Amino acid sequence: xxxxxxxxxxxxxxxxxxxxxxxxxxxxxxxxxxxxxxxxxxxxxxxxxxxxxxxxxxxxxxxxxxxxxxxxxxxxxxxxxxxxxxxxxxxxxxxxxxxxxxxxxxxxxxxxxxxxxxxxxxxxxxxxx
Numbered sequence: 001x002x003x004x005x006x007x008x009x010x011x012x013x014x015x016x017x018x019x020x021x022x023x024x025x026x027x028x029x030x031x032x033x034x035x036x037x038x039x040x041x042x043x044x045x046x047x048x049x050x051x052x053x054x055x056x057x058x059x060x061x062x063x064x065x066x067x068x069x070x071x072x073x074x075x076x077x078x079x080x081x082x083x084x085x086x087x088x089x090x091x092x093x094x095x096x097x098x099x100x101x102x103x104x105x106x107x108x109x110x111x112x113x114x115x116x117x118x119x120x121x122x123x124x125x126x127x128x129x
Contacts, residue, residue, distance in 0.1 A: 027101050029101045045069075048062070056075045085120055
């Protein structure tokens with residue numbers, strides 16, 4: 001199974017990215033910047049939108065770039081915030097880059113980001129096996 005997943009991921013054009021991975025210099029942004037980026041991603045990737053009401057997040061996926069953007073929804077402690085994960089070719093293998101931005105509570109954002117960084121680390125370990 002892991003070899004099938006690895007094979008499929010190798011077929012992805014890992015250098016292409018249809019939206020900016022890091023649109024802002026600093027992770028702390030304004031609510032207007034969050035809204036602007038959310039609107040741009042929603043317009044481009046609306047067909048991939050998945051909502052998790054229990055976790056208060058919505059996820060947009062760009063399968064060609066091996067990336068997903070997770071936006072918090074109202075009611076999430078870190079809202080407004082987002083975390084982007086993208087698969088990248090690195091040192092002859094595959095790794096995952098995680099970036100995030102917030103206009104809400106810093107502590108809640110750190111917890112959210114730590115969740116996704118942990119998932120990314122688990123993914124990295126799978127590719128190293």
